[in-house]
Amino acid sequence: MKSYLILLVALFSCNILFAQNTFRAIVKDAGTKEIMAGVSVYVEGTTNGAISDRDGIVVISHIPNGKQSVIFSYIGYESQEKTFVFPLENDDPIEIFLNETASELEEIVISSTRSTRTIEQIPTRIEFIGSEELDEKGNMKPGDIRMLLNESTGIQTQQTSPISANASIRIQGLDGRYTQILKDGFPIYSGAASGLGLLQIPPLDLKQVEIIKGSTSTLYGGGAIAGLVNLISKTPSAERELSFHLNGTSALGLDLNAFYSQRFEKTGVTLFASRNSNKAYDPADIGFSAIPKFERYNLNPRWFVYFSPETKMDFGVNTAFEKRLGGDMRYIKGESNTERLYFENNNTQRISTQFFIEHKLNGQSKLTFRNSYNYFHRILDIPDYTFDGRQNGTFSELNYLYTGENTEWVVGANLWTDDFTEKKRTAFAVRNYRQTTGGLFVQNNTKVTDWLSIESGLRGDYVADYGFTFLPRLSALFNINRKWSSRIGGGWGYKTPTIFTEESERIHYQKVLPVNSDFNKLESSYGANADIHYRTAIGDQMVLSVNQLFFYTYLHSPLMLIPLSDGSNQFQNIDGHIDTKGAETNLKISYSDFTLFIGYTFTDAKMKENGESYQHPLTSKHRLNNVLMYELEDSWKIGLEAYYYSSQRLNDGTTGRSYWICGAMAEKIWEHFSVYANFENFTDTRQTKFGSIYTGTVTNPVFKDIYAPLDGFVVNAGVKIKW
Numbered sequence: 258m259k260s261y262l263i264l265l266v267a268l269f270s271c272n273i274l275f276a277q278n279t280f281r282a283i284v285k286d287a288g289t290k291e292i293m294a295g296v297s298v299y300v301e302g303t304t305n306g307a308i309s310d311r312d313g314i315v316v317i318s319h320i321p322n323g324k325q326s327v328i329f330s331y332i333g334y335e336s337q338e339k340t341f342v343f344p345l346e347n348d349d350p351i352e353i354f355l356n357e358t359a360s361e362l363e364e365i366v367i368s369s370t371r372s373t374r375t376i377e378q379i380p381t382r383i384e385f386i387g388s389e390e391l392d393e394k395g396n397m398k399p400g401d402i403r404m405l406l407n408e409s410t411g412i413q414t415q416q417t418s419p420i421s422a423n424a425s426i427r428i429q430g431l432d433g434r435y436t437q438i439l440k441d442g443f444p445i446y447s448g449a450a451s452g453l454g455l456l457q458i459p460p461l462d463l464k465q466v467e468i469i470k471g472s473t474s475t476l477y478g479g480g481a482i483a484g485l486v487n488l489i490s491k492t493p494s495a496e497r498e499l500s501f502h503l504n505g506t507s508a509l510g511l512d513l514n515a516f517y518s519q520r521f522e523k524t525g526v527t528l529f530a531s532r533n534s535n536k537a538y539d540p541a542d543i544g545f546s547a548i549p550k551f552e553r554y555n556l557n558p559r560w561f562v563y564f565s566p567e568t569k570m571d572f573g574v575n576t577a578f579e580k581r582l583g584g585d586m587r588y589i590k591g592e593s594n595t596e597r598l599y600f601e602n603n604n605t606q607r608i609s610t611q612f613f614i615e616h617k618l619n620g621q622s623k624l625t626f627r628n629s630y631n632y633f634h635r636i637l638d639i640p641d642y643t644f645d646g647r648q649n650g651t652f653s654e655l656n657y658l659y660t661g662e663n664t665e666w667v668v669g670a671n672l673w674t675d676d677f678t679e680k681k682r683t684a685f686a687v688r689n690y691r692q693t694t695g696g697l698f699v700q701n702n703t704k705v706t707d708w709l710s711i712e713s714g715l716r717g718d719y720v721a722d723y724g725f726t727f728l729p730r731l732s733a734l735f736n737i738n739r740k741w742s743s744r745i746g747g748g749w750g751y752k753t754p755t756i757f758t759e760e761s762e763r764i765h766y767q768k769v770l771p772v773n774s775d776f777n778k779l780e781s782s783y784g785a786n787a788d789i790h791y792r793t794a795i796g797d798q799m800v801l802s803v804n805q806l807f808f809y810t811y812l813h814s815p816l817m818l819i820p821l822s823d824g825s826n827q828f829q830n831i832d833g834h835i836d837t838k839g840a841e842t843n844l845k846i847s848y849s850d851f852t853l854f855i856g857y858t859f860t861d862a863k864m865k866e867n868g869e870s871y872q873h874p875l876t877s878k879h880r881l882n883n884v885l886m887y888e889l890e891d892s893w894k895i896g897l898e899a900y901y902y903s904s905q906r907l908n909d910g911t912t913g914r915s916y917w918i919c920g921a922m923a924e925k926i927w928e929h930f931s932v933y934a935n936f937e938n939f940t941d942t943r944q945t946k947f948g949s950i951y952t953g954t955v956t957n958p959v960f961k962d963i964y965a966p967l968d969g970f971v972v973n974a975g976v977k978i979k980w
Contacts, residue, residue: 278320278343280351283313284329286739287354293331296355297797301326301338308796314350329353331794357739368442369467369487370712371476371667372702373660380702380712380734381473382744382788382806384409386466393886393894394460396922396933396975399504399512400533400553401456402466406486408900410841410856410882411470411808414455415875416963417762419950420583421549421601424455425759428470429808430837430862430876431483434758435782439477439487440575443629445609447480448675449648449757450633453605457577459555461502461514462529464491471786471808472750474728475714478671478696482750482782482812490573493518493525493561497980504975508548508968509536512975525561527573537582537589540969541945544955547967549583549601559611567617577607585955597956601765602638622659628652637765644766645680646688665702670695677755685825688756688771693721710734714748722774726751726781740793747785752816754780754828760818761826763960768825769818777816778830784810799848806841815864833866835873850889856882872906875962879903894924894933905964913964914947934974941970 284296292313299306300320309315317327322343330336334355367376367383376385386405398404406426407414415433416424425433438446438454446454470484477485491498497519504512514531531554538548559573582589584600609631617623629652637644656669673694679687700714716728730748737743754777761769788806795801814830821827839860846853858880862873872878881901888894898920905913919940924933944950944965951958 277318278322278345279348280317280320280327280341280343280345281348282309282315282327282329282351282353284309284315284331284353284355285313287356289739290354291738293334293355295794295796296329296331298327298329301328329355330797331355367467368489369439369469369473369476369485370702371656371658371700372665373658374665374702378704378710378734380710380732380744381469381746382471382732382786384468384470386468388464391460391463391466393896393922393924395502396504396924397920397935397937397973399461399502399514399975400459400510400531402458402460402488403455405460405466406455408882408884408898409468410843410858410880411806411839411860412468413877413880415759416967417759418583418601419960419963419967420546421581421603422456422547422583422967423453423603423762425451425762426455426486427876428483429810429839430860430873431810431812431835432759434755435480435483435752435812437473437477437481437485439485440609441490441573441611441613442487442627443609443611444477444480444652444673445575445611445629445631445650448650448755449635449646449677450607450631450650451757452633452635452762453579453581453603457553457555457579457605457607458488459514459529459531459533461531462491462516462527462557463488465489470806471746471784471810472728472730472748472782474748474750475698475700475716475730476667476669478673478694478716478718478728479720479726479751479753479779482752482780482784482810490557490559491516491518491527492571493520493527495520500977500979502975502977504973506535506971506973508538508540508971508973510534510538510548510973520561520563523563525563527557527559527561529555529557531555537586538968539586541943541967543945543950544586545599545951545958546583546586546589547943547945547969549581550589551579551581553577553579553581568615570614571611572613573611575607575609575611577605579603579605581605597640599640599956599958600638602636604636606632606634608632621661622657624655624657626653626655628654639765642765642767643682645682647678649676650674663704667700668698670697672696685768686771688766688769690755690772691721692753692755694753695719708736710736712746718751720753720779723753723779726779741789741791743787743789745785745787747783750782750784752780752782754778754816756828758816758818758828764826770825770827772828777828778814780812780815780830782810782812784808799846802843802845804841804843806843807839808841809836809838811836831866833864835862835864837862837873837876850887852886852888854882854884854886856880858882874906874908875964877902877905891926891928893926894922896922898922902965907962907964909961913944913962916942916965918942918966929980930976930978932974932976934972937971937973938966938968939970942966943969 284293294311296309394405413427467487473481502514518527534552537546537550561571581603585598588598612628631650633648651674654671659666675692696718698716702712712732714730728749732746735743754772786808792802812835842857844855862876883899886896900918904915922935951960953959
């Protein structure tokens with residue numbers, strides 16, 4: 258009996274061994290036919306599986322006889338299920354081709370280049386900030402876009418007033434006047450209107466932000482020497498959006514925001530309204546406001562009309578009305594005193610319109626006209642001086658877009674007018690001016706091969722009183738393989754002289770002589786940048802992305818504010834140049850619900866004048882950005898941040914301190930509302946800890962350059978409601 262049992266077990270074991278099969282496959286990209294490593298493969302209904310090696314080969318053993326389903330999955334690719342009947346007819350590896358999914362990047366359509374291509378197909382290097390990140394930054398600073406921009410590599414917001422908190426944006430070491438800020442492609446924050454601009458643009462009605470670093474003058478003309486920032490507003494969809502945002506801060510601030518959007522059959526509407534306010538705040542107890550007392554109202558309605566599938570139009574209005582008072586805390590509080598107290602009082606009115614109409618001529622071409630009008634009025638009061646100026650500006654453009662299978666053309670013309678008038682308050686000469694600029698441009702985007710695309714452009718501008726200028730530009734995109742790509746580009750730029758710079762803002766435009774076309778000339782530049790990008794999946798849960806950028810800009814005869822012997826100040830084109838060069842490194846690692854961002858910026862910006870060379874003031878040579886996010890979809894967002902700024906050369910020849918800023922935030926999300934708390938700068942880094950921020954007396958202070966935060970540790974918390 259025992260012998261029969263042994264024989265039965267042996268026969269059964271042989272049958273089991275005979276039924277075990279081996280599956281071999283080689284996995285490739287369906288588009289490029291390149292091998293794919295790290296692809297997860299498993300037999301459905303079992304724990305039997307393996308991962309493809311660096312040669313794309315995967316081997317799975319011990320597969321039972323019969324019909325079996327084998328699943329292939331890889332991040333960024335569509336999962337594929339194949340059914341096989343085992344045993345197979347032969348043991349040769351089976352070729353499996355996976356198709357890329359429509360990834361988040363592929364779905365992003367960029368407005369700034371006027372192209373219909375997606376961000377991955379455009380040769381121009383564009384940094385994109387999407388709605389999700391905008392929502393997170395809105396939790397930290399719902400009243401303005403300073404933090405949103407300052408936390409990007411290569412960008413630094415420079416505070417020009419220590420008591421009114423005015424700031425400008427610097428890209429890759431160049432002053433704020435060389436960066437063009439657009440709203441939906443309209444240049445409405447230039448000249449006098451750039452004053453307090455970053456403080457008066459709320460981020461909560463924005464759909465996305467597009468940043469192009471380096472000269473981008475082909476489509477937008479002068480002013481984009483360092484780059485441009487295009488703020489793209491939300492547009493209506495068939496599903497109604499109604500949201501409210503309430504935020505309060507430990508620095509005595511309060512933000513109330515509301516947004517409504519909906520598209521109907523032939524029309525649509527968006528409406529954003531906000532009230533932002535703050536009481537004067539002095540965390541260092543030095544007697545001067547680190548955050549001024551202010552109250553601001555924004556109202557941005559926009560109306561959309563869809564005449565037909567071929568024709569659409571929209572018209573919008575952006576408004577901001579603000580009263581901002583900074584200075585001696587006793588003056589702000591209205592305390593009577595025999596001393597003459599120092600203050601800065603800003604009253605501003607900002608109204609701009611945007612008109613856009615587009616008509617598709619056929620399936621390949623369309624005609625677009627856009628126009629904007631901008632009114633900006635600012636009254637700046639300090640003891641013994643008042644600046645009172647109005648700017649009226651217009652922008653009009655007509656362009657034609659043709660899109661072929663492998664090529665795209667944009668041809669157009671635009672016209673700017675900038676009319677500034679100043680109310681005479683002193684015996685000093687007023688700085689009235691009128692600038693008119695007309696331009697013609699052409700841009701071509703061609704896919705030369707599967708691995709090479711080229712974007713070229715040429716612009717010619719006539720600037721009244723300054724003459725003609727021509728601006729060529731060229732960019733190339735190299736798709737080396739599915740993991741590696743590279744962009745190289747460069748071009749020329751220029752800037753029309755005005756008195757509205759960081760230097761004149763610091764001295765409140767006192768005794769600044771008018772710009773004179775007989776004496777001053779256009780600032781001109783050329784520059785180039787090159788990057789290489791690598792993206793891959795590691796296993797089935799981790800994605801690694803690395804981007805390395807190198808940049809260089811040469812600015813010839815820059816306009817500088819020079820003190821004269823009679824006490825006045827005059828803008829002069831110096832005999833010299835500014836060159837800024839450096840590198841930006843961006844690393845992103847995603848694993849499960851965690852995402853880590855690490856960014857490093859090296860900027861070497863130098864001023865060379867009369868044979869002497871020195872570091873350009875107020876530019877950190879080394880910047881480090883670190884952000885760790887945990888996001889459980891529709892449930893939690895938790896983030897940690899740490900930013901490092903190296904020492905900066907100041908305008909008085911001294912050097913500021915290096916410092917770190919750290920922050921943390923958490924948000925709990927439900928279906929229709931969420932609550933959040935943000936702990937900004939919990940290390941309480943403040944320049945007032947490094948030393949005094951002014952010289953002279955309390956009643957007649959002379960403020961030093963501001964290179965570090967003044968408000969210190971601030972907690973803000975709020976609630977968001979959505980329907």
